[in-house]
Amino acid sequence: MTTDLRYTVRQLAVIAGVSARTLHYYDEINLLKPGRNPANGYRLYDRTAVLRLQQILFLRELGFSLEEIREVLNQPDFDLLTALEQHRLSLQARRRKLEGLIATVERTISFLKGDIEMDAHELFSGFSEEKQKAYKEEARRRYGAQRVDESYQRWDNYSNDQKLKIMQEGKTIYLDLVEAMPYGPSSPQAQEGIARWHQHIRYFYEPSAEILLGLGDLYNDDPRFNATFNRIHPDLAAFMRQAIQVYCQKMS
Amino acid sequence: MTTDLRYTVRQLAVIAGVSARTLHYYDEINLLKPGRNPANGYRLYDRTAVLRLQQILFLRELGFSLEEIREVLNQPDFDLLTALEQHRLSLQARRRKLEGLIATVERTISFLKGDIEMDAHELFSGFSEEKQKAYKEEARRRYGAQRVDESYQRWDNYSNDQKLKIMQEGKTIYLDLVEAMPYGPSSPQAQEGIARWHQHIRYFYEPSAEILLGLGDLYNDDPRFNATFNRIHPDLAAFMRQAIQVYCQKMS
DNA sequence: CTAAACCATAACGTTACGTTAATGTCAAGG
DNA sequence: CCTTGACATTAACGTAACGTTATGGTTTAG
Structure with a gap:
């Protein structure tokens, strides 16, 4: 009286909660080969096949690939x-x-x-109110009032989306500069990077050699900027200062 | 003196850290369309393309699909x-x-x-030492010593791999029985499930009507078994007891 | 002038099936 | 006996995001 069960594809599929196509596929890739009814070619799954399918589905749920499952089960x-x-x-x-x-x-x-708070330049407008006011005064003394105010306005006029875009561009430039460091600050790699940076800071200032050099100093001397650059690479600020100096000499 | 940059595929690929094929692909699916050199058909990427690529890669890293990225960027x-x-x-x-x-x-x-500890039958050998000893005594009183010992031996002889397989088979049987519950304990669905269960417990005992009925009671009355079944469905144990009774009557 | 190194497009391979599509088989009802 | 519907079969394309040839034209260094 042993229940001599032989499921057809759909029957097993329903029982196991998968699609018939899945069973076809497992057959196709030799993961689960059923027997065949010689009369009509129908697939016939017996008890051992059911057990094996159970194993397969269990491992599949755990995120194994079918290839891995095959290896494990074999x-x-x-x-x-x-x-x-x-x-x-x-x-x-x-x-x-x-x-x-x-x-x-x-x-x-x-x-x-x-x-x-934002990185690097973004610090300009990303500080808390108090810090921002204090820093703004310092920047005015250093670079002149109208220049600083203009920078603020320029940045504020961007949309959030644009700001994000600009920050990301900045990040990739700094990373490229880090990669250029082994070649030295006068290398074409470094100078190419500084040229891109030069373009980049147009988002903040109308750049002149004076501004470029000033920023090179600022990145080193101002602890807030310096901290940002240190997070990328401890020598990046110093490297950039040198590269900027070379760049400005060539420009003049 | 604006650096009027126009990258070729590989140049941009190296800069951005992706493959040329990736850029080809983004062109193909209209995600990032470069300009073309009319002389030779080469792709030319300008600054806006670089920015857009940066955006794309950023979102891609976050796990967005290219389709989603297209929607966001547009x-x-x-x-x-x-x-x-x-x-x-x-x-x-x-x-x-x-x-x-x-x-x-x-x-x-x-x-x-x-x-x-293991589910259902697996509790037999899965308890802590003390509990196991206590339970074994109880089982001996209820079902006779040699029968229980035989069950233990049988289970212990399986490999870990086989034990896992058996447990999984058991789980699917119980789940199928839950699905059979709406049709009632005498339904063909339920009886089919019990027949499978009957086969299943061969892993543990040489089954007789006496044993089957005893297990039907045990699942309801023993809190350890009952807890296991309750986790699957609160009425499963009761349902099984009835279904087993029907099954045994038909068998006799 | 040639070889290396770049560019282009085309097309198949990858995962785990879903989704037609064309065709064959089986059980039930008129 | 024939039809109808529900099953079965195989074949084949589609999916996402490229990698990997293959084939052929272009540019550049020596």
Whole structure:
């Protein structure tokens, strides 16, 4: 009286909660080969096939690829454990990556909402009210009032979206400059980077050699700017100052 | 003296850290259309293209699909914020899913290592030493010593891999029985499920009507078994008891 | 002048199926 | 007996985001 069960595709599909196509596919890739009814060629799944499918679906839910599942199922017993531990590591890595992404997205949202301080130039308008006022006075003394005010206006006129775009451009320029550091401040790589930076700061100032050189100093001497650059690379500010000096000499 | 930059594919690719093929592809799907050198048909990327690429890569890193990126970039300003918040939600959902997977993997690993209690029958050998001894005595009183010992032996002889397979089979049977509940304990659906269960418990006992009926009671009366079944469905144990009674009457 | 190094387009391969589409088979009802 | 509907079969294209050839034209360094 043993229930000599032989499921057809759809029957097994319904039981297991997958589509018939899935079973066709598993057959096609030799992951789960059913028997065949010689009369009509229909697939016939017996008890062992059902068990194997259960195993497959279990591992699939855990995020294994079908290829990995095949490997695991074709080797017995203990390899399952090591495969699972391996798999756990990759899942954890994926989770860490996701957490990084989420953090970045959240920072970006914060920035777009305006409640976070910004990098480098963006500090100009990103400081808290008090700090901003104090710094503005200092900047006026150093660079002249109308120039500073103009810079503020220019930055404020951008949309949030544009601000984000500009910041990102800045970041890539600084990263390129870091890559140029091994070649020295006079290298074409560095000078190319400074040229891009020169273009970039148009978003803030009408640049002149005076302004460029002043910024080179500012990045080194002002602790707020300096902190920002240090986060990218500890020698970046110094490197940029030198490169800017070379650049301005060539320009004149 | 504006640096009138026009990058070729590979140049931009190197700068941006992507492959030339990627740029070709973005061109192909109209995500980033460069200009063309009319003389030879070469792609030429200008400053605005570079900026747009930066945006694209930024969003891509955040896990946006290229399709989504296109939508975001083709609408200005504020939609970025809502898109980001939307995106954050989906990232968080993915993280939750990952965490569920990791938990399951870890439980499975624990099980394979043998330090966790098991479901239903698996409780027989999965309890802590003390509980196990106590329960074994009880079982001996109820079902006779040699029968219980035989069950233990049978279970212990399986490999970890086989145990896992058996547990999974059991789980699917119980779930199928839950689906059969609306049709009543005498329904073909339920009886089919009980027949599978009957086969299943061969892994533990040489089944007789006496044993089957006894298990039907045990699932309801023993709090440890009952808890396990309640986790699947609050009425499952009661349903199974009735279905088993019907099944045994038909068998006799 | 040639070879290396670049450019272009075309087209297939990847994962795990979903989705037609064309065709064959089976059980039930008129 | 024939039809109808619900099943079965295989074949084939589509998905996302490129990687990887393959084939052929262009530019540049020596």
